[in-house]
Amino acid sequence: MPETLAERTDRSAVRSLLRLWPYVRPIRLRLFGAAFVAVLASCLGLVIPLVLKWMVDGPVTDRDPGGVWLGALYLLLLGTAEAALFGLRRWLVARPLAGVEASMRADLYRHLQRLPVAFHDRWPSGQLLSRGTTDLMLLRMFLAFPLTFLVVNATTILVGFVILFDQEWSLGLVLLAPAVPLVILCSLFETKFSLVARKAQDQVGDLTTVVEESVLGIRIVKGFGRHRSQALAFRELSQRLRGTELTKARLLAGIWALITTIPELAICAALVLGTIQVAEGDLSAGTLVAFLATALALRWPVESIGFLLAMSQESATATERFFEVMDVAEERGIEGDGRGRVADEPGMVFEGVEFRYPDADPGSVPVLAGIDLRIRSGETMALVGATGSGKTTLTALVPRLHEITAGRIMLDGEDIAGMARPRLRELVSVAFEEPTLFSASVGENVLMGAEGAGDEELRRALAVAQAGFVYDLPHGLDTQVGEQGLSLSGGQRQRLALARAVVGRPRFLVLDDPLSALDVHTEALVEAALRQVLERTTAVVVAHRPSTVMLADRVALLSEGRISAVGTHQELLRTSAEYAWLMSGAAEPEDAGSPADTAAAAEDATAEEGSTR
Numbered sequence: 001m002p003e004t005l006a007e008r009t010d011r012s013a014v015r016s017l018l019r020l021w022p023y024v025r026p027i028r029l030r031l032f033g034a035a036f037v038a039v040l041a042s043c044l045g046l047v048i049p050l051v052l053k054w055m056v057d058g059p060v061t062d063r064d065p066g067g068v069w070l071g072a073l074y075l076l077l078l079g080t081a082e083a084a085l086f087g088l089r090r091w092l093v094a095r096p097l098a099g100v101e102a103s104m105r106a107d108l109y110r111h112l113q114r115l116p117v118a119f120h121d122r123w124p125s126g127q128l129l130s131r132g133t134t135d136l137m138l139l140r141m142f143l144a145f146p147l148t149f150l151v152v153n154a155t156t157i158l159v160g161f162v163i164l165f166d167q168e169w170s171l172g173l174v175l176l177a178p179a180v181p182l183v184i185l186c187s188l189f190e191t192k193f194s195l196v197a198r199k200a201q202d203q204v205g206d207l208t209t210v211v212e213e214s215v216l217g218i219r220i221v222k223g224f225g226r227h228r229s230q231a232l233a234f235r236e237l238s239q240r241l242r243g244t245e246l247t248k249a250r251l252l253a254g255i256w257a258l259i260t261t262i263p264e265l266a267i268c269a270a271l272v273l274g275t276i277q278v279a280e281g282d283l284s285a286g287t288l289v290a291f292l293a294t295a296l297a298l299r300w301p302v303e304s305i306g307f308l309l310a311m312s313q314e315s316a317t318a319t320e321r322f323f324e325v326m327d328v329a330e331e332r333g334i335e336g337d338g339r340g341r342v343a344d345e346p347g348m349v350f351e352g353v354e355f356r357y358p359d360a361d362p363g364s365v366p367v368l369a370g371i372d373l374r375i376r377s378g379e380t381m382a383l384v385g386a387t388g389s390g391k392t393t394l395t396a397l398v399p400r401l402h403e404i405t406a407g408r409i410m411l412d413g414e415d416i417a418g419m420a421r422p423r424l425r426e427l428v429s430v431a432f433e434e435p436t437l438f439s440a441s442v443g444e445n446v447l448m449g450a451e452g453a454g455d456e457e458l459r460r461a462l463a464v465a466q467a468g469f470v471y472d473l474p475h476g477l478d479t480q481v482g483e484q485g486l487s488l489s490g491g492q493r494q495r496l497a498l499a500r501a502v503v504g505r506p507r508f509l510v511l512d513d514p515l516s517a518l519d520v521h522t523e524a525l526v527e528a529a530l531r532q533v534l535e536r537t538t539a540v541v542v543a544h545r546p547s548t549v550m551l552a553d554r555v556a557l558l559s560e561g562r563i564s565a566v567g568t569h570q571e572l573l574r575t576s577a578e579y580a581w582l583m584s585g586a587a588e589p590e591d592a593g594s595p596a597d598t599a600a601a602a603e604d605a606t607a608e609e610g611s612t613r
């Protein structure tokens, strides 16, 4: 992931994890209850050595079989109670934690929907996917296990040492001696592990992006025989991830080895010293057995600290990654500022509009500048320009997919910057050249274009878009279209996207070359139906072909981000060499000869397109 995507914070793991509190708060009682139950269960385990001491110094020394059976019964009861309490802990947290994960995922999804398009332009989708899946799963596991067990184990170790010191303080000191080097080692481990954990989680995101791109672009991969290079890119990334995971494993193995070995050595030392004390009669055999049994019971709580810390560190990284997205500011003005009507001019008006993409250099030339355009109510304006001149960008400004950097756009006299988003969506419908369909039925895909539209509107929209083919699909309107509608042809998808744009009878329509994938005959049919729709709306239509331009009342010519001419098709053919060239289909302006020749060629092209129908 590029470093620039997110400001890396230097928060400690604890401070990062504390940010989870709002999500944990609603289930805090259950979580505290579960931790209490686990502490109880763990401390019950520490009573077992005391029963052993009682058995060795009592019934075993006195050769009392009844006492031994009683001791065995106590041990059985203690073991059963410990197991039951651990079971209860799991039951207490399982369901609420699944709820926490679900609510964090829902928040992330909701937030992603409200982030500006510029954010999605910059962030690879794999990074977002991995944050919504792997990272949230890690967090659920952290809340279920390491969080509780760090508390439980710390309490168990504390209680265990009180018991050890109570039994024999000198042996207790021998066991406590490794605590200082262990704390230092753990803190060094934590610092190193946090860096590697972050790297691994980012690499998972990059890998997800490559897999997603390969799946979505499978046609290009196959068409251009790019299997090898894609596989190579995938292998390289997965090798890198493997390397990082191995570094993680090495770090974990190192700390695990130290955390296991050092206490074992201390227990050995205590065993030797204790045996000498028993031999010299300074300590009872029962006390030594109880001491060693307690020390052995503390082995797991101590040894597990290594991987509990590792899991906590990964969870702190997952929390950071989650909030890196959640902290990005949502689109401005979702509610609108209610400034209402600012001019008394119906139609769509662009006044001094300037736009620069958010990641562009502040000193760079804006993509669009000085755009002044007045589209009268009910008028259709074609937007024509060379490739890269800014047509798509201009159309994206009307539904506020991007925020303009200067000037204003008004719809029926209302500045769109002050409009609430839902109202703007109601007023403006869009259809883009690249039609996106969702994994839903054909009908649902079209009805996404209008809240509350019914069957009648749906059928009318399909008729306008000449999308009668849907009735011949296996389940008609209920046919599910695959991911991105890949089971349909490009032209079919475009027609559905067009139907979606017109289903709500929008007041304003923005069409970005919506007929480019249609054959000339279907295009003519769609145009004929669309003409009726356009009569009742104010529309901007990006057009590359004369036939699409013919739908419009007037044409605006966009040259390098500026409106260089506005007029009817015929007027522009006569007055603008660039327009005539664009409409003529000549390879280069020079190839087209004089402006008069170019205009003649363009008129021929228009007439030719007309005659094809």
Ligand SMILES: Nc1ncnc2c1ncn2[C@@H]1O[C@H](COP(=O)(O)OP(=O)(O)OP(=O)(O)O)[C@@H](O)[C@H]1O
Binding pocket: 121, 357, 367, 385, 386, 387, 388, 389, 390, 391, 392, 393, 394
């Ligand atoms: N998301 C983006 N971030 C930065 N620059 C962009 C972005 N999208 C487009 N551009 C740049 O903005 C300029 C205008 O692009 P735009 O897509 O609006 O042109 P267009 O006239 O619609 O081209 P075409 O006819 O090929 O579709 C181009 O120079 C392009 O590189």
